[in-house]
Amino acid sequence: MDFNSLLKPIVSLGGLGLLFGSGLAVASRVFAVEVDPKVEQIRDALPGANCGACGYPGCDAFADGVAKGEAPANGCPVGGEEASSKIADIMGVDAGSSEKKVARVLCSGNNSKAKEKLEYTGIKDCKAAAMVQGGSKSCQFGCLGLGTCVDACNFDAIYIEDGIAKIDPEKCTSCGACLETCPKDVIGWVPYGQDVVVDCNSKDKGKEVKNGCSVGCIGCQLCVKACPFDAIEFEDNLAKINYDKCENCMLCAEKCPTNAIWANFENRKKAKIKEDDCIGCTICAKKCPVDAIEGEVKKVHKVDEEKCIGCGVCEEKCPKDAIEMK
Numbered sequence: 220m221d222f223n224s225l226l227k228p229i230v231s232l233g234g235l236g237l238l239f240g241s242g243l244a245v246a247s248r249v250f251a252v253e254v255d256p257k258v259e260q261i262r263d264a265l266p267g268a269n270c271g272a273c274g275y276p277g278c279d280a281f282a283d284g285v286a287k288g289e290a291p292a293n294g295c296p297v298g299g300e301e302a303s304s305k306i307a308d309i310m311g312v313d314a315g316s317s318e319k320k321v322a323r324v325l326c327s328g329n330n331s332k333a334k335e336k337l338e339y340t341g342i343k344d345c346k347a348a349a350m351v352q353g354g355s356k357s358c359q360f361g362c363l364g365l366g367t368c369v370d371a372c373n374f375d376a377i378y379i380e381d382g383i384a385k386i387d388p389e390k391c392t393s394c395g396a397c398l399e400t401c402p403k404d405v406i407g408w409v410p411y412g413q414d415v416v417v418d419c420n421s422k423d424k425g426k427e428v429k430n431g432c433s434v435g436c437i438g439c440q441l442c443v444k445a446c447p448f449d450a451i452e453f454e455d456n457l458a459k460i461n462y463d464k465c466e467n468c469m470l471c472a473e474k475c476p477t478n479a480i481w482a483n484f485e486n487r488k489k490a491k492i493k494e495d496d497c498i499g500c501t502i503c504a505k506k507c508p509v510d511a512i513e514g515e516v517k518k519v520h521k522v523d524e525e526k527c528i529g530c531g532v533c534e535e536k537c538p539k540d541a542i543e544m545k
Contacts, residue, residue, distance in 0.1 A: 257286045257309055264305035266298045268374075270394030285310065296320055296393040299411070319411040321391040322376075322398060326362040326405050327418040327481070328432045330382035333361055349402040357431030360421040362405050368397040388412075414467040414483040415460060422455040436479040442471035447508035448530070466530040468508075488529040488544040490522045496541035503533035503542060 261282040268278070273294045275281040284290030285306060292312055293303035299319040307313060339348050339355040345367035348354045354363045364382040376390035377397060386397070388411055398406045405420045417436060421428050425437035442458050443451045450464035451471055458480070460471075472482030490511070492503075499517040504510075511527040514520030522533075534542045 255283075255286045258282050260309045261285050261306050264298070264302050264309065265295055266302065266392075268297050268392045268394070270297060270373075270392045270396075272296050272393040272395055320393055320408040321388040321411050322386050322393065322395070322406050323388075323409045323416060324362050324368075324384045324386055324405060325407050325416070325418055325420045326360075326383060327434045327479070328356065328358055328361040328383065329364075329380070332434045333358055333382075333432045334430070346400075346402045354403070358421055358423070358428070358435065360403060360405065360423070361432065362403065367400055367402070368406065371396045371400040410462050413462060413465075414486050415465060415469055415472055416481050417458050417460055417479060418481045419457065419479040422457055424456050428456075434478050436475075437477055439476060441474045441476065442480060445470045445474040466532065468528040468530040470528055488531070489524050489527045490529070490531070490533050491543050491545050492520055492522055493541045493543065494519045496539050498539055498541070500538065502536050502538065506532050506536045508532060 258279075259282075262278055265278045265282065271277065273281045273290065273296065275284055275290065281290055281294065285292060285294070292307040292310055295302050295306075296319050334357040335355050336357045337352060337355050339351060341347055341351065343365050345354070345363045345365045348363050348365055353359045354361075356363065362383045364379055364384060366377075366379050366384070368384050369377045369379060373394070373396065374390050374392050376387045376392070378385055378387070384406075386406075393408075398404075398408075403420070407420075409416055419434070419436040421432070421435050423431075423435075425439065428435040428437050436457050438453070438456045438458075440453055440458070443453055445451075447468065447470065448464050448466050450461045450466070452459045452461055458471075467487075469482040469484060469487055472478075472480040472484075490503075492512075497519045499514060499519060501514070501516055501520070504512040504514060504520060508530065509526050509528055511523045512520050512533060513523065529544065531544050534544055
């Protein structure tokens with residue numbers, strides 16, 4: 220075999236490789252896109268759910284938006300305060316408030332509490348069932364419990380229990396997929412850790428609600444009258460909680476005659492006065508909405524635990540930090 224006949228194509232290919240390589244090297248420098256180092260730092264501070272709850276298609280896009288000043292440091296509802304604080308430090312700004320919100324099925328009308336108006340035997344899908352006279356339940360606003368939201372959730376946060384959907388707040392990433400897919404609009408946002416929620420979505424009047432469900436809001440407005448913080452609003456025959464005003468005192472849940480308002484009573488706290496720190500200024504007694512604190516001026520005050528609703532107002536107002544919630 221002639222060595223020269225092999226050498227020529229080898230040299231030619233080598234030369235072409237060198238030429239193209241040089242061209243790519245030059246092009247990479249000429250057309251290089253400068254990457255802001257903050258983008259990678261912000262991306263590392265995010266939880267990586269890529270859920271889109273921030274309004275961007277993913278964590279990378281959100282990080283780029285924050286670095287460019289187009290997205291707020293507290294724009295990730297999944298990461299909450301921890302992620303917001305890290306991002307704020309990276310950007311050198313104030314994180315602001317970024318309380319995480321989670322999805323919740325605002326309906327307690329399970330198989331034993333909500334009446335059926337027909338027997339549905341079609342496709343196991345809420346959207347399909349809703350096309351048949353609005354679904355099987357008497358309440359046109361109730362959860363149909365066929366699991367369309369379960370299929371839509373990519374984080375295994377939703378399950379069906381006794382004919383109604385339930386959402387695990389620990390697994391919920393606030394992506395909003397379940398809200399978009401629910402044909403009944405019975406899923407809403409509530410603050411993570413909220414201890415009081417109106418678990419009803421019905422806009423019907425009281426008599427009609429009673430006929431269809433034993434745990435629906437009947438519009439009696441006893442909760443509105445009971446709330447010492449004006450946190451209960453009433454609209455379209457339905458009680459709603461203004462979470463910005465709510466102190467989780469749970470008085471509304473205690474007064475609700477149908478148990479349409481859910482409350483985590485196990486998490487209810489009581490005020491405790493630290494005797495060594497109390498100066499008897501009486502501010503706590505004056506601010507308590509239920510008169511649960513008593514005591515004379517310049518003497519240690521006491522809390523009546525039977526009256527205390529755990530709202531925490533006294534703790535907030537005490538100038539000596541002599542009150543703690545336990």
